[in-house]
Amino acid sequence: MALGIGISGPRGGGGGAIPSLSIGVYSDAGHTIPITETNIGVTAYILATPTGFAPDNYLFFFYDGSLIEKIGEQSGGSISWTPSASLINGSIYAVASDSVSGDKSWSNVDFDVNIDPDASAFILAAGITDPTQQLAIDELVTQLKAYSIWSKFKAIYPFVGGTAFSHKFNLKNPLDTDAAYRLAFSGGGTHGVNGYLPNGTNAYANTFLIPSVALVNADWHLSYYSRTNVAAGTDFDMGCGDFFGRYSSTMFLRRSGNGIGFDSGNASSPNRISSTETDSTGLYVGSIRSTSDRTFRKNGTTVIGSDTSTLTNVLLDSSLLLAAYNERSFGSTGLSPNYYGSKQLAFSSIGDGLTNTDISNLYTAVQAFQTTLGRNV
Amino acid sequence: MELLKGVKYDGEQLFNPIQDINGDWFISEEEVFGCTDTDYFWVRRLVYIEIELPIETKL
Numbered sequence: 521m522a523l524g525i526g527i528s529g530p531r532g533g534g535g536g537a538i539p540s541l542s543i544g545v546y547s548d549a550g551h552t553i554p555i556t557e558t559n560i561g562v563t564a565y566i567l568a569t570p571t572g573f574a575p576d577n578y579l580f581f582f583y584d585g586s587l588i589e590k591i592g593e594q595s596g597g598s599i600s601w602t603p604s605a606s607l608i609n610g611s612i613y614a615v616a617s618d619s620v621s622g623d624k625s626w627s628n629v630d631f632d633v634n635i636d637p638d639a640s641a642f643i644l645a646a647g648i649t650d651p652t653q654q655l656a657i658d659e660l661v662t663q664l665k666a667y668s669i670w671s672k673f674k675a676i677y678p679f680v681g682g683t684a685f686s687h688k689f690n691l692k693n694p695l696d697t698d699a700a701y702r703l704a705f706s707g708g709g710t711h712g713v714n715g716y717l718p719n720g721t722n723a724y725a726n727t728f729l730i731p732s733v734a735l736v737n738a739d740w741h742l743s744y745y746s747r748t749n750v751a752a753g754t755d756f757d758m759g760c761g762d763f764f765g766r767y768s769s770t771m772f773l774r775r776s777g778n779g780i781g782f783d784s785g786n787a788s789s790p791n792r793i794s795s796t797e798t799d800s801t802g803l804y805v806g807s808i809r810s811t812s813d814r815t816f817r818k819n820g821t822t823v824i825g826s827d828t829s830t831l832t833n834v835l836l837d838s839s840l841l842l843a844a845y846n847e848r849s850f851g852s853t854g855l856s857p858n859y860y861g862s863k864q865l866a867f868s869s870i871g872d873g874l875t876n877t878d879i880s881n882l883y884t885a886v887q888a889f890q891t892t893l894g895r896n897v
Numbered sequence: 898m899e900l901l902k903g904v905k906y907d908g909e910q911l912f913n914p915i916q917d918i919n920g921d922w923f924i925s926e927e928e929v930f931g932c933t934d935t936d937y938f939w940v941r942r943l944v945y946i947e948i949e950l951p952i953e954t955k956l
Binding site: 684 | 913914924950953955
């Protein structure tokens with residue numbers, strides 16, 4: 521091992537008893553429950569106990585075999601540590617020294633930091649360094665998997681990290697490519713810790729997800745977590761379709777006049793579920809499970825509308841947009857954003873049809889995610 | 898102005914110049930003030946204009 525800290529082993533100089541150091545890691549501040557692992561964002565309590573000398577300085581760090589993260593340096597042997605996702609499995613080290621006698625000693629203990637591998641991949645790709653944001657992502661992925669709905673998503677956009685760079689990544693496949701459905705932002709949207717705020721004039725995000733390719737007719741969903749309550753023009757908050765609303769996969773959450781709608785069109789009709797809405801904040805999910813089973817829900821269980829009439833569904837062959845409507849004729853693939861939206865976006869997903877239970881579970885997971893981030897509505 | 902379409906203005910986001918109902922091209926303040934590419938700092942010299950956005954009602 522070559523740590524470069526200038527100490528050759530767990531012993532120091534001076535006469536008498538050989539100075540030594542032991543180290544323990546606990547889940548509680550009273551150091552009664554020893555642990556060998558924890559989750560990111562969950563605090564561990566480290567206690568270094570000297571024998572044969574009286575250190576006046578302790579250096580604590582975590583080493584994973586290639587990288588070192590300093591935990592802290594102080595005069596006492598007790599310290600708390602909330603691990604981040606930058607390091608996963610390794611050892612916690614304590615180095616103690618007595619400046620009077622010159623005695624030094626060190627000790628280490630193996631320790632694992634648990635994080636879901638999909639969450640870790642996203643965190644690293646998006647450059648998320650804030651421990652709370654890392655924890656929120658890990659909890660979100662863990663919950664979606666626990667609810668057995670993770671596999672139903674083609675794209676998940678958590679909008680965490682506060683920048684266009686961190687907001688563009690798809691949690692399901694965090695590669696910086698169009699094929700991974702990584703977002704490309706255009707126009708005057710702004711990015712912050714609360715998500716992506718389109719300006720309602722020319723801002724949108726291209727998902728590069730082409731419904732006719734990525735989705736299955738009559739078996740898909742859209743979701744949008746809005747933090748803005750506004751009745752805005754005739755905007756669409758996400759979607760695509762042709763000039764007449766045919767082949768459409770869209771949602772609009774509150775227009776002038778308080779109209780709200782979810783479209784799952786075919787070659788002759790938008791097939792719209794519509795209602796009225798006076799508060800456009802929350803998680804909206806439009807889901808089509810079959811040609812005779814469509815639902816539009818808010819915050820998991822509130823039914824905006826449902827439709828069981830038998831209507832075919834045909835998906836468009838141009839990409840779906842966030843904060844706008846990609847208005848393209850079927851067969852003329854390309855990009856024609858229109859009907860720009862203005863509602864702050866803090867989560868969105870596109871994927872397979874979700875059952876009513878799935879929609880409820882998705883809301884539970886997403887709302888917990890937003891609460892951890894302090895931006896829930 | 899149309900030449901800006903698809904050009905990154907801050908390393909990530911793209912200009913999206915559009916026309917209002919009178920045919921006047923415009924970009925948003927967010928794009929102007931968010932532009933960090935020195936090749937496109939000339940957008941800061943653009944003048945404010947009154948725009949009339951199209952009101953889409955068909956959908």
